[in-house]
Amino acid sequence: MSFDWKAFFEVMPQLLRAAVVTVEVSVLSLAFACLVAPPLAIARMIGPWPVRVLVGALVEVVRGIPPLVVIAFVYFALPAIGLVFDGFWTGVTALTVVGAVYAVEIVRSSIESLGRGQREAALALGFPLWRTYLELLLPQAMKRILPPLTNELANVIKASALLSVISVHEISQVGHSLIFETFVVVEIIIQMAILYLIIVGCLTVLSRALERRLAH
Amino acid sequence: MDPVFMLDVLARLLPPLGLTMALSLVALVLATPLGLGLGTLRTMLPDRHWGSWLLDAYVFFVRGTPILIQIFAVYFLLPAAGIRLPLFWMGVLALVFNSAGYQIEIGRAAINSVATAQWEAATALGFGRRQTLIDFIVPQAVRRMVGPVMNELSQLIKASSVLSIITLYELHKASEAIISASFRFVEVLIVEGFWYFSFVYALSLGAQLVEGRLSSAGGLAESR
Numbered sequence: 223m224s225f226d227w228k229a230f231f232e233v234m235p236q237l238l239r240a241a242v243v244t245v246e247v248s249v250l251s252l253a254f255a256c257l258v259a260p261p262l263a264i265a266r267m268i269g270p271w272p273v274r275v276l277v278g279a280l281v282e283v284v285r286g287i288p289p290l291v292v293i294a295f296v297y298f299a300l301p302a303i304g305l306v307f308d309g310f311w312t313g314v315t316a317l318t319v320v321g322a323v324y325a326v327e328i329v330r331s332s333i334e335s336l337g338r339g340q341r342e343a344a345l346a347l348g349f350p351l352w353r354t355y356l357e358l359l360l361p362q363a364m365k366r367i368l369p370p371l372t373n374e375l376a377n378v379i380k381a382s383a384l385l386s387v388i389s390v391h392e393i394s395q396v397g398h399s400l401i402f403e404t405f406v407v408v409e410i411i412i413q414m415a416i417l418y419l420i421i422v423g424c425l426t427v428l429s430r431a432l433e434r435r436l437a438h
Numbered sequence: 439m440d441p442v443f444m445l446d447v448l449a450r451l452l453p454p455l456g457l458t459m460a461l462s463l464v465a466l467v468l469a470t471p472l473g474l475g476l477g478t479l480r481t482m483l484p485d486r487h488w489g490s491w492l493l494d495a496y497v498f499f500v501r502g503t504p505i506l507i508q509i510f511a512v513y514f515l516l517p518a519a520g521i522r523l524p525l526f527w528m529g530v531l532a533l534v535f536n537s538a539g540y541q542i543e544i545g546r547a548a549i550n551s552v553a554t555a556q557w558e559a560a561t562a563l564g565f566g567r568r569q570t571l572i573d574f575i576v577p578q579a580v581r582r583m584v585g586p587v588m589n590e591l592s593q594l595i596k597a598s599s600v601l602s603i604i605t606l607y608e609l610h611k612a613s614e615a616i617i618s619a620s621f622r623f624v625e626v627l628i629v630e631g632f633w634y635f636s637f638v639y640a641l642s643l644g645a646q647l648v649e650g651r652l653s654s655a656g657g658l659a660e661s662r
Contacts, residue, residue, distance in 0.1 A: 286592075286635035288599035290610055291627065298623035376501075383504035384600065394506050407514045411507065419502040 230409040233400050237410070240396035241417045243310070247392060248379045248421070250314045255321030255378065256371075262322065263329035264355045277326070284323040289381045292320050297388050313385040313392075321378040328370045332363040365436050372429035376422050383418075393417055440625060447616060447629045454612035455633050461526070461601065461608060462594040465533035469594075470587055473538035477545020478576065482567075493542060500539025505597050508536050513604045529601040529608075537594055544586040548579040581652045588645030592638045599634075609633060 266277040284292060296316040300307055307315065336359055344354040386395035397414040401407055476493060483490045500508065512532040516523060523531065552575050560570035602611035613630040617623045 282639075283631065283635055286638040287631045288596035288610065288634060290599045290602070291613075291631055291634060294610075294614070294617075294623070295627050295631075298617075298627070302624070380504035383506040386506070387603065394504065394510075398510065401510075401514060407518050411511050411514060414510075415499065415503045415507050418504060418507060419499070422502045 226406060226409050229404065229406040230413060233404065233406065233410055233413065236396055236400060237393060237413055237417060240391055240393045241421065243390065244379070244382055244392040244417070245421060247310065247313050247317065247382050247385060247390065251317035251321055251378055251382070252375050254314070254318040255325050255375075258318070258322050259325035259329050260356070260360055263326045263333070264352065264360070266326060266330055267333065268351050268355060281323045281326050284319060285327070289316075289320045290384050290387065292316055293384055293388060309385070309388050309390045312388060313382070313390045317378055317382060317385070320381055321374065324374045324377070325371060328367055328374060329360070329363065332366040332370075333359045335366060336362055365433075368429060368433050368436065372426065375429075376425055379422055379425065380418070440622070443620075443622065444625045444629055447626055448632075450616065451609060451612055451629060451633055454607060454609045455637070457526075457607065458595065458598050458609040458634075459637065461529050461533060461598045461606075462591065465530050465537055465594055465598075466587075466591050468530070469534040469537035469541055470590075472534070473541025474545035474583060474587075476538065477542040477547075478549055478571070478579075480542060480546050481549040482571065497539050497542050500536055501543075505532070505536050505600055506603065508532055509600060509604060525604065525606050528604065529598070529606045532601070533594055533597060536597060537590055540590060540593070541587065544583055544590065545579075548582040548586075549575060551582055552578045584652055585645060585649050588641065588648070591641055591645075595634065595638055595641075 262277055265273050266281070267274075269277070293313070293316040296319065297312055300312060300315065333355065340359060340362065341354060344358050345351070349358065382390075382392055383394040385392055386398060389395060393414050397410050401410050404410075480490060480493050483493075509529075509532040512528055512535065516528065516531075549571075556574055556578065557570060560574050565573070598608055599610040601608055602614065605611065607615075609630060613626050617626045620626065
């Protein structure tokens with residue numbers, strides 16, 4: 223069994239196009255997840271008790287079930303409540319939910335790991351509670367949030383492979399159907415792996431750079 | 439919502455839940471000694487050694503690609519190489535391949551987290567490198583591995599759902615089958631989620647208990 227370079231390059235255009243979809247889905251989900259996570263985390267810490275319980279339950283439940291189940295749920299639930307999205311946006315919604323709940327826990331634990339004095343000082347100076355969290359504690363926690371968050375965002379990129387089950391044309395779905403069309407196995411799997419390694423690698427490099435800037 | 443139907447599904451999903459449990463537990467039992475052992479070995483090897491290079495490449499691959507790709511690799515590449523395995527063992531193999539990669543990092547981090555003073559003290563007392571590692575460093579590091587390894591088990595349970603794609607009839611595949619036969623996705627997904635959540639949650643409670651025991655069981659002082 224020798225490596226078939228011809229087949230490797232023949233499937234490349236299709237897999238590259240699929241890689242673009244993977245990047246699009248991931249970037250959108252990551253952006254939305256990072257956007258909703260801090261307010262949800264703060265709501266979980268200092269919101270009125272029904273909000274606290276609700277957000278807490280959501281976070282615990284979604285973290286306790288496989289992403290595949292979340293994807294299935296979003297896939298069936300959105301149309302049931304009248305939101306008809308295509309596969310792409312269904313995927314973005316599902317991955318946003320998955321990414322956001324893990325990010326909420328990261329933000330919360332990072333804020334809680336700050337010294338109590340910060341919070342007490344701000345409250346003593348008359349800052350309202352939510353402004354204390356949003357404007358004083360959250361920025362300080364950023365340094366501690368970033369490394370675990372990067373890890374989690376990498377997980378979201380990897381979870382985007384699961385969107386193949388709701389026929390989003392991303393790397394895994396296209397690669398899988400190419401395997402059955404062409405019966406070229408080794409070359410396609412290696413190429414899929416390389417594409418993911420590059421995408422995840424880019425995220426890691428970006429966040430390292432950001433970490434260095436925050437450190438100064 | 440139909441409670442009678444849900445109770446029925448609850449019972450019908452029990453055998454697939456058993457398969458999910460078997461897959462993830464067997465995978466953990468195989469992957470933990472392998473991963474932690476290789477991780478410990480990695481701390482002993484110099485960075486330029488070919489073994490380090492190999493282990494780092496393996497970890498890089500496992501952590502940088504989705505588990506779906508690793509499952510495809512096992513599912514398609516093994517038969518292409520002439521190796522035929524029952525579906526269950528293919529699933530276990532994919533999970534072990536994935537989990538061992540993550541556990542190498544757990545083992546390595548735990549060993550490295552033991553204070554250098556421990557090494558220095560043992561060396562000063564005339565112990566060799568290997569004996570220091572086995573008799574002094576590993577016992578201290580093991581306590582720090584327990585939490586992450588239990589967490590890895592929850593990851594394995596969740597990852598095992600992806601094996602539904604290679605038609606392994608585990609909890610998620612079974613739920614999908616019931617959904618497509620009954621079209622009642624809300625009920626089925628809630629029951630499925632309930633099973634996964636209970637399994638994962640029970641484990642994390644158990645893990646906290648074990649960790650508490652280990653840290654309170656005296657003996658070695660926390661060294662930082």
